[in-house]
Amino acid sequence: MNNQLILEAETYINWLGKFGGQPNGGVTRLLYTTEWRQAQQALAEKMSECGLQVYDDRVGNLFGRLEGTIPHARTILTGSHIDTVKNGGKYDGAYGIIAGIIALDFLNKTYGSPKRPLEVVALCEEEGSRFPLTFWGSGNITGHHHIRKVDGIKDANDIRFEDAMLQAGFGQVAQKDCIRLDLAAFIELHIEQGVVLERQGVKLGVVESIVGQKRYTFIVDGEAGHAGTTPMHMRRDALTGVAEMIKQLEKSALRYHDQLVATVGFIEAIPNASNVIPGRVIFTVDTRHTNEKLLNQFAIGMISRFHEIAAARQLNLSVQMWMDETPTQLDVSLTARLENICQSQGVSYQRMISGAGHDSQIFQALCPTVMLFVPSRDGISHSPLEYTSPEDLAVGILVLIELLYQLGYEENTDENL
């Protein structure tokens, strides 16, 4: 089983990566594009070949279903998203779909029909790379998004969202409604997209929670001036002020709770000329934590310290928060079950948080949800260099199979879900 899985996982990942494949090894598969449609069609055929009942919904989420023997039992859903960022990797999203198909195929061939329905889903969109509609696939299933609320959105080529959706064959009233009230659980297998598992030498991450995120843009105004004729003590240099803020932020983040991260990823100095003291600096802060209260407290403290630094330097500081996502605690019972499986299978694992957003945080609002991470080489993701070894892919799939077996073939009621 293990060797066969290793081969299958790698083969399927490379096969799916050809849809939207780029010369540099990357993948660009944006929502409702030709590459996206071809990938969904190919997946539908693959699901069909594996004996799954295939269907899609109004926004283009694609499902493969293994019907259960208990009447009206609620469905166990696994999968991830089929879309990619521009020039992304072959594993992000795709792995969770491939794993689901392999798992359902194996379970069906080995044990026949499950007691309760098992489904794999290729969610139509998660990244928000073509339209600003992050979690469009899971969001329509859970009520987080609604197909009617996309008026006026266009892509970079000025194509209206509704036109792109219709062109791809979706968005028609006759098509299946997206909302799913029959879900017993959602399970997402995903690459970590970080360095933690690799550095710890651990094979699996059992995700307890997904971070909340706050993102800010700060504008610091001082006074531009001649780099030669303005003595040091007569300056109101916006950049030296911002340097102090960035250093202070790093210090605070390192001292705070382990899970807290804070990043200045973007900085722009104006006029940005070597012989002019910067009169204005714009920078962003991205800060994340799984505990909403701790995240709020950190952010309040940060802004307060920035104001102090600005005031001491006679700089003006303005701040705008443009993202505020609350943390998500994933299902405790499913998390514990995953740990038991890892222990019984002798797979090294650790409980961890997800520092990135995932469809699972959207599903957890609707049904018990859990996530599993496999290692990412060098932590690289959203890049043609994204890579997870076939052996590591297989370990994740084996644990997924066991979890789906327990939930689909052993459980008679929804009580434990």
Place this chain on the structure above:
Amino acid sequence: MNNQLILEAETYINWLGKFGGQPNGGVTRLLYTTEWRQAQQALAEKMSECGLQVYDDRVGNLFGRLEGTIPHARTILTGSHIDTVKNGGKYDGAYGIIAGIIALDFLNKTYGSPKRPLEVVALCEEEGSRFPLTFWGSGNITGHHHIRKVDGIKDANDIRFEDAMLQAGFGQVAQKDCIRLDLAAFIELHIEQGVVLERQGVKLGVVESIVGQKRYTFIVDGEAGHAGTTPMHMRRDALTGVAEMIKQLEKSALRYHDQLVATVGFIEAIPNASNVIPGRVIFTVDTRHTNEKLLNQFAIGMISRFHEIAAARQLNLSVQMWMDETPTQLDVSLTARLENICQSQGVSYQRMISGAGHDSQIFQALCPTVMLFVPSRDGISHSPLEYTSPEDLAVGILVLIELLYQLGYEENTDENL
């Protein structure tokens, strides 16, 4: 005299500012352009009207001469540059030329011919804004530049330097050679382009020396990473390292000698996305001082500290120095003479340094040279907002007239020069 000067100075500045004048009030008068030629022609006519002998040299420096009565006496030269930066101000350079014409006109009308020749010069180019040839005008007079050493230089429109020069009517062998071995002194009146005089409430700056400058580009390489999935202690963030360097640089510069300035004017983070830890940051340092040894020591210390910060953070640091100009001490005797004039005229003044480069630093290699600054409103220069009040312009011209009188009409020998 004073009221008349106030009117004249303002009128002439506005008149000259129309050549290359922009809708926003700025001036763009780049070397060898139509606007530049028209300005030089208009200045030639103005000089002629004032009774000066007008001539130009092979690169387009324009001179107006008041012949002296002592045979073969060396020449006292005053003036500044006629070119501007793109969308610069009306005062930078232009003031020194206008002042020279007004001064020579006044002296000629009041006292007749001087003992030794007095000349005013409109130097063809100082800013290096069209071609990378800073100090082209003064450089050809002093041997710092040579007309034959400009092979292959082109402007932003791909026009060859030689073609632009010929087109403007210069660069021909038959034209007057640029080198001047007959100069007894050079005197440059200029706007300060800084805030010192205004903040001190002083009318004139007697420039003792012009700073040396070193400019560097630093490249700091860390490791790009996901802003959510990379814990703080696993990061090699290039930007937080650079923030520490900038803060350290500011601290060192403030603690060092009063005159030392150090500026990070340019910064670029890569990839510069809010949710990605910057893997690379590029920034510049511009540092200046009038003492070469102190400047060198500061620069060595700075680079050493940057390496320490980089090493402690496992960052790679590379450094390239792309400007290294030595400081210039201006003429002590002329500086003292200017102070005496200020004292006897009751003009508030202070000895100061020039934090910007000027033609005077080029002339000082050839002949005794001195500079005079008048205040710049808010220290603004290279901008349409550049401004000096007519009253302040007039104060500078009165002192220049007295200096030219002493040197041209009172001194019989070159001994005191």
